[in-house]
Amino acid sequence: MxxxxxxxxxCPLDREAAEIYIQAATEHFGNSQSLHDMGSTAENILEVCRREFSNLLDVESAGIFFTSGGSESNFLSIMALLSALRKKGKHIITGAAEHSSVYNLMKKLETEGWEVTYLPLNRKGQIEYDSVIKAARKETVLVSIHHGNPEIGTLQPLEAIAAFCKSQDVLLHSDCVQTFGKIPIASIARSVDALSISGHKFYGPKGTGAAYINPRLAWKPLIAGTAHEKGFRPGTVNIPGIAAMTMAAQKAHLIxxxxxxxxxxxxxxxxxxxxxxxxxxxxxxxxxxxxxxxxxxxxxxxxxxxxxxxxxxxxxxxxxxxxxxxxxxxxxxxxxxxxxxxxxxxxxxxxxxxxxxxxxxxxxxxxxxxxxxxxxxxxx
Structure with missing residues (x-):
């Protein structure tokens, strides 16, 4: 074998999470946007899951949005922040070793008039705090740096970077896909303006994820008229997947x-x-x-x-x-x-x-x- x-x-799907998925998919399959009782039940499940993730991250539930996974969370989080900038500018700082969902988005943004600085890693696999300071300009409006490197597992000095960003009115996003469920990240969640997680990295189902956006930011929907998740993403909400992912997240934190x-x-x-x-x-x-x-x-x-x-x-x-x-x-x-x-x-x-x-x-x-x-x- x-x-x-x-x-x-x-990761394989946790068996208890799988049982929750089946129960939700077969017994509570209503659309959370529907106005009948079955829709209301689905909406209640969704909001319980939202509150649970807010508890695990120690953030406000109003900032939790469910997605189809880490890549979508990264994309939508960054785009949400770019719609809610604290100052004028077209300069972004990111890491040279970010996940492809972030790296490819940055390359696309470059074709649309944004200037992006890609920071190297030192021989320990970390972005130097001083390199962020040196790269920052008055036109810098966003920093996106992952919390845990997906290839060698090193952790980045995000809390120090977050303090600097806050002092400069620069928004900070972090891809926390590799760290959520493995190490405590509540202090990181409280420090950043947005973060991304993915269900299948902590034994939840594939095709599930979540994003946190600071609810005090006045971000705009990427697609006007989007009804689901307060306009954060289009498409029917995956209640069974979210319920299973929530179960997996609870278990990951317990152990x-x-x-x-x-x-x-x-x-x-x-x-x-x-x-x-x-x-x-x-x-x-x-x-x-x-x-x-x-x-x-x-x-x-x-x-x-x-x-x-x-x-x-x-x-x-x-x-x-x-x-x-x-x-x-x-x-x-x-x-x-x-x-x-x-x-x-x-x-x-x-x-x-x-x-x-x-x-x-x-x-x-x-x-x-x-x-x-x-x-x-x-x-x-």
């Missing part, structure tokens, strides 16, 4: 502390098993204080990451060569490029990520497989 080590890409301890132990076991291979195997951004413990971005000197992935797959381990939205592209992982790692070395990158079903014996066995591959590379 295949051992799954790609939880940063997606978060215990899972963090377990993930750190698994990470330590993995590193210890490879301790004799540090001259050939590199783990990027491995500072525990600024790290999602379940994500390991790494490389084997002299072997392309795609080859490592295929060999691991052949031996029964599912790993990846970066974010799923980037897989299949010829270019190396954006994180490597943003860290100044280029050429052959950049293409050596691969990612391993742990989840609830990850067992210590499987982690040790995978580490030994990686070690064998590194020895094979050194023989040539």
């Amino acid at each position: 295949m051992k799954y080590f790609d939880y940063a890409a997606t 978060m502390e215990a899972e963090t301890v377990r993930m750190r132990k698994l990470r330590s076991l993995f590193r210890e098993t490879l301790s004799d291979m540090t001259d050939r195997v590199q783990i990027f951004g491995d500072d525990e204080a600024y790290q999602i413990p379940g994500i390991l971005g790494m490389s084997i000197k002299g072997i392309e990451g795609q080859y490592v992935m295929l060999e691991c797959n052949r031996k029964g381990y599912a790993i990846s060569t970066g974010t799923a939205c980037h897989t299949g592209m010829v270019s190396p992982a954006k994180t490597m490029t943003a860290m100044g790692i280029t050429g052959k070395e950049a293409k050596e990158f691969f990612r391993i990520s742990f989840g609830r079903e990850t067992k210590a014996e499987d982690v040790e066995a995978l580490a030994k497989t990686i070690a064998e591959l590194s020895l094979h590379a050194s023989a040539f």
Whole structure:
């Protein structure tokens, strides 16, 4: 049976969440916009879920909007902020290693007259706080920086960046897809103007997500006349998916502390098993204080990451060569490029990520497989 080590890409649907989905889809299937009793029941479920997410994030429920996932949340959040700017200007700051949903939107905005500065990562995989200050101008109106890097798991200094943005009347958005449900982010939610999350990253159903927009911002609907979610997005609201995602979010938060301890132990076991291979195997951004413990971005000197992935797959381990939205592209992982790692070395990158079903014996066995591959590379 295949051992799954790609939880940063997606998680299986939690069984309790699946049961909630079926119940909502078969018993409470009314349209939340309908005026009859079944519509009212659906609307009540929706609002209970909205309040629960506001509690988990420690923000006002009026700022929670449900979407089809992280990519849509990123897109709609950024567009909402651009419609509610605190000052005039056409300059945006973002990271060079943002998720493709943010990066591609920035490229589109550039064609529409916006100027975008892409900040690099240091060798630890972080955006330097000083680089944000240096990049800022009087025309800067928006900053969009992810909380947790999706390829190597490093955490960005968002609270410090948020304080600076606030002092300059600059709005701040953060992609929190990789961190929600894995580490506490309530302090981040209170600091930013908008954030994005995705249900399938914390064992909710695919096609579900949420965005938080500071309710004190007078944002405008992207499409005039949109009725659902107070104009935030068009389309019938996915009540069963939202109910299941809410269940998954509650469970993730209940077990978060215990899972963090377990993930750190698994990470330590993995590193210890490879301790004799540090001259050939590199783990990027491995500072525990600024790290999602379940994500390991790494490389084997002299072997392309795609080859490592295929060999691991052949031996029964599912790993990846970066974010799923980037897989299949010829270019190396954006994180490597943003860290100044280029050429052959950049293409050596691969990612391993742990989840609830990850067992210590499987982690040790995978580490030994990686070690064998590194020895094979050194023989040539």
